[in-house]
Amino acid sequence: MFQTQLSTKHLLGINYIHQDDIDLIFKTATEFKEVINRPIKKVPSLRDITIANVFFENSTRTRISFELAERRLSADVVNFAASSSSVSKGETLLDTVNNILAMKVDMVVMRHPAPGAHHFLAKHIDASIINAGDGTHEHPTQALLDAYSIQEKIGTVKGKNIVIVGDILHSRVALSNIYCLKKMGANVMVCGPSTLIPKHIKSLGVEVSYNLREALQWCDVANVLRIQLERQDVNFIPSQREYIKFFGINRQLLESLGKEIVIMHPGPINRGVELASDVADSASSIILQQVENGVAIRMAVLYLLAGRRSN
Amino acid sequence: MENGRVIISADRFDLIAWRLAHQIIERHADMSKMCLIGIQERGVHLAHKLRQKIEILLGQPSFKYGKLDITFYRDDFRMREIPIRASATEIDFSIDKKHVILVDDVLYTGRTVHAAIAALQDFGRPDAIEMLCMIDRRFNRHFPIKADYSGMAVDALDEAYVRVKFAEVDGLDEVRLYGGRHE
Numbered sequence: 001m002f003q004t005q006l007s008t009k010h011l012l013g014i015n016y017i018h019q020d021d022i023d024l025i026f027k028t029a030t031e032f033k034e035v036i037n038r039p040i041k042k043v044p045s046l047r048d049i050t051i052a053n054v055f056f057e058n059s060t061r062t063r064i065s066f067e068l069a070e071r072r073l074s075a076d077v078v079n080f081a082a083s084s085s086s087v088s089k090g091e092t093l094l095d096t097v098n099n100i101l102a103m104k105v106d107m108v109v110m111r112h113p114a115p116g117a118h119h120f121l122a123k124h125i126d127a128s129i130i131n132a133g134d135g136t137h138e139h140p141t142q143a144l145l146d147a148y149s150i151q152e153k154i155g156t157v158k159g160k161n162i163v164i165v166g167d168i169l170h171s172r173v174a175l176s177n178i179y180c181l182k183k184m185g186a187n188v189m190v191c192g193p194s195t196l197i198p199k200h201i202k203s204l205g206v207e208v209s210y211n212l213r214e215a216l217q218w219c220d221v222a223n224v225l226r227i228q229l230e231r232q233d234v235n236f237i238p239s240q241r242e243y244i245k246f247f248g249i250n251r252q253l254l255e256s257l258g259k260e261i262v263i264m265h266p267g268p269i270n271r272g273v274e275l276a277s278d279v280a281d282s283a284s285s286i287i288l289q290q291v292e293n294g295v296a297i298r299m300a301v302l303y304l305l306a307g308r309r310s311n
Numbered sequence: 312m313e314n315g316r317v318i319i320s321a322d323r324f325d326l327i328a329w330r331l332a333h334q335i336i337e338r339h340a341d342m343s344k345m346c347l348i349g350i351q352e353r354g355v356h357l358a359h360k361l362r363q364k365i366e367i368l369l370g371q372p373s374f375k376y377g378k379l380d381i382t383f384y385r386d387d388f389r390m391r392e393i394p395i396r397a398s399a400t401e402i403d404f405s406i407d408k409k410h411v412i413l414v415d416d417v418l419y420t421g422r423t424v425h426a427a428i429a430a431l432q433d434f435g436r437p438d439a440i441e442m443l444c445m446i447d448r449r450f451n452r453h454f455p456i457k458a459d460y461s462g463m464a465v466d467a468l469d470e471a472y473v474r475v476k477f478a479e480v481d482g483l484d485e486v487r488l489y490g491g492r493h494e
Binding site: 024 | 380382383384385388395396397398399400429430432433434435
């Protein structure tokens, strides 16, 4: 018997869902991908649902991607940015969200700088909550769209070697990706300066490498992350120039590997830092496919959570 | 021993399918304007069967053939006990100015057809939409929708359940009538 509904009411993180949930989301996303490539890119599934996008942290692409996904499912959408809200007047998170829900909102898509903010909310409110990033903790829809894009490009995730390069310490994308790829049976390695690799990362079942060439030689897919300068309260790397020298990926390095690897990046790219321009725009890069798949994955998550029977 | 009563056996099933194929040809002099669209999942099997028969009758007619999944268009999406899993939609042609024949196994409340008509409007503006079904449960309708072609009319109680079986997935072509969904 196929699984037809998600095992959870909220999408708080990949750590809290099962492999079967991931399969169901991917299967549904494939159908939505067909929908968003039609001349009329809209279906009426969520026409009686109202969704609040609550962003306590800046975001352009994730918010646009969620908003497009919501609108293509015909949901009503309200956007809420913390900078323009009463949060700056001292309101608590719970009060803010309860005020939004009092206006009969069914689902909340939230980004918040505090890890676990979504768990706290899930305990106190009835609406479905989707995590669009909580601090350095998880960013589940990004991990789902990354794994989906890998599966689409090379057929399967299971048994493939996937390296995540860059600032692993501050990256919620890295953590969600590790959970997701491990659940799907991939071999995962992280690679970056030792100061940006968490001390106990091996307990998640991943390999660690401090040598970019070795890591690329090993992998089928490289998911390259941005150095998050805004999260660095102390200097983790001596200089950007040194980072580029040791961990920047350029065409020359890729050609010297003697094999094809798939290049991914969750965006925004710092061209010339973690990825050289000619790599980001090359045929082996699936960066723009990731963005397209992001809308389909988010449509699938919203659709499946809205359709779940509450009992 | 399988439950339910056989109301259409394999032989009769084939005869009915031939008749439906003939009726389609009779009504559509210009086959290039016609297209056959099966509703996922079981309507697709019937549409496929009809397409084969029309091709045998006419040689290689140039009519379009597609599959439509209406899961995302259903109006009972959050009311069902068990959610439906989405299937693929494959309509890789324009339905503008076409005569579309929607094909489903059973026409019951009309809600599926209603959703299918809504879904088709996202693919273009057909000149006309017709409905074909194997089983027409004509006294159980919730919408003013009728079948233009029907294999057999079944007048049964609301609790009754009709299952159209297809050789491709069930081993043989037949139609069974059950007293209830759990019989």
